Amino acid sequence: MSALLSTEISDLPVRRGKVRDVFDLGDCLLMVATDRISAFDWVMPNGIPDKGRVLTQVSNWWFSRLGVENHLLSTEVPADRLPTGTDVAALAGRSVVVRKASIVPIECVVRGYLDGSGWKEYKQTQSVCGVTLPAGLLQGSKLPEPIFTPATKEESGHDQNISFERMCEIVGRETSRELRDRSIAIYKQAADVALERGIVIADTKMExxxxEGRLILCDEVLTPDSSRFWPADKYQPGGPQPSFDKQFVRDWLETTGWDKNSPPPNLPTEVVTRTREKYIEAFEQLTGQHFPWK
Structure with a gap:
C-alpha cells in the first residue's frame, strides 16, 4: 500500500496546496485530495495512504447533510473530460468536481472547546481573538457558547488569528456577520451530530x-484535518486530549530532535500505519459506514 503524494494530469493547469491538487477544467475545477500530510507547517516527505480519500469522503458526507449551499458539483471522477492515459483509478474516492468560486480570504474558525492557539492566547489574555472568556477555564474546557475566531489565510506558515473587527476591515461588515453567523450555526449542527456518534468536534475551520453573488461553503468541511476530533468517551478537560487526527505524527516528530526549520525526516512505518488507522476510524465512527478502500 502506497501513498499518493502528487497527481499529474497532462495539459490541465494545476494549483497545489499542502494537501490538494486543483485542476482547472475550464467551467469548473477538479479537486484532488492527495495523501500528503503536514505538521508544524512542513509537508512530510512521505504520506499517509488513503488519507486523501478519508478527507474527501468525510467532506462529502457532511455536504450531503448540512443543507448549506456548497461548491460540490459531482463526487465522480469526470473521466470523459480527462486526457487519454490519465490514471482514473488513482483519482477514485479522492476527487470532486466543484464550482469556481471567489474565495473569501478569511479562515472562518469556530471553537466550542479551548485548545490550540486559543488556549495559548487565553492563558495570556483570558480572551481569544478579542472574545473575552470566563476565568478559570482549563485546556480542553467546553466553552459556554461556541465562539467565532477568524484568521487570515496565509500561503505559508500559520494562519494569523485576528479580531472580528479586523475581519470587517478586510471583507466588510455585512459579509463578516453573515460568515460568522452561518459558520457558528454549521458548527453547532455538526457538533450535535458528531457527539451522537461519540466524537467531540472541539473546533473547526471553514472556507x-x-x-453568482452568494456565499457558498468550499474546500473541505468538518474533517479530521480542518477540525479537532476527540473521542467523547475519553474527553477530560485539563490537558491535551486523545485525537483522531495526525497527533501520532506530531508526537513522533517531537522525539526526533528535528528543529522544525529544515526539511523533516521520513515518517516510520509504524507512525504511518497508526495515523492511517486513526483517520479511517474517524470516518467509520462518524458516518457509520465501512471505509471502501480499507
Missing part, C-alpha cells in the same frame, strides 16, 4: 467563496 467560503462567492458564487
Amino acid at each position: 467560503w467563496g462567492r458564487f
Whole structure:
C-alpha cells in the first residue's frame, strides 16, 4: 500500500496546496485530495495512504447533510473530460468536481472547546481573538457558547488569528456577520451530530467563496484535518486530549530532535500505519459506514 503524494494530469493547469491538487477544467475545477500530510507547517516527505480519500469522503458526507449551499458539483471522477492515459483509478474516492468560486480570504474558525492557539492566547489574555472568556477555564474546557475566531489565510506558515473587527476591515461588515453567523450555526449542527456518534468536534475551520453573488461553503468541511476530533468517551478537560487526527505524527516528530526549520525526516512505518488507522476510524465512527478502500 502506497501513498499518493502528487497527481499529474497532462495539459490541465494545476494549483497545489499542502494537501490538494486543483485542476482547472475550464467551467469548473477538479479537486484532488492527495495523501500528503503536514505538521508544524512542513509537508512530510512521505504520506499517509488513503488519507486523501478519508478527507474527501468525510467532506462529502457532511455536504450531503448540512443543507448549506456548497461548491460540490459531482463526487465522480469526470473521466470523459480527462486526457487519454490519465490514471482514473488513482483519482477514485479522492476527487470532486466543484464550482469556481471567489474565495473569501478569511479562515472562518469556530471553537466550542479551548485548545490550540486559543488556549495559548487565553492563558495570556483570558480572551481569544478579542472574545473575552470566563476565568478559570482549563485546556480542553467546553466553552459556554461556541465562539467565532477568524484568521487570515496565509500561503505559508500559520494562519494569523485576528479580531472580528479586523475581519470587517478586510471583507466588510455585512459579509463578516453573515460568515460568522452561518459558520457558528454549521458548527453547532455538526457538533450535535458528531457527539451522537461519540466524537467531540472541539473546533473547526471553514472556507467560503462567492458564487453568482452568494456565499457558498468550499474546500473541505468538518474533517479530521480542518477540525479537532476527540473521542467523547475519553474527553477530560485539563490537558491535551486523545485525537483522531495526525497527533501520532506530531508526537513522533517531537522525539526526533528535528528543529522544525529544515526539511523533516521520513515518517516510520509504524507512525504511518497508526495515523492511517486513526483517520479511517474517524470516518467509520462518524458516518457509520465501512471505509471502501480499507
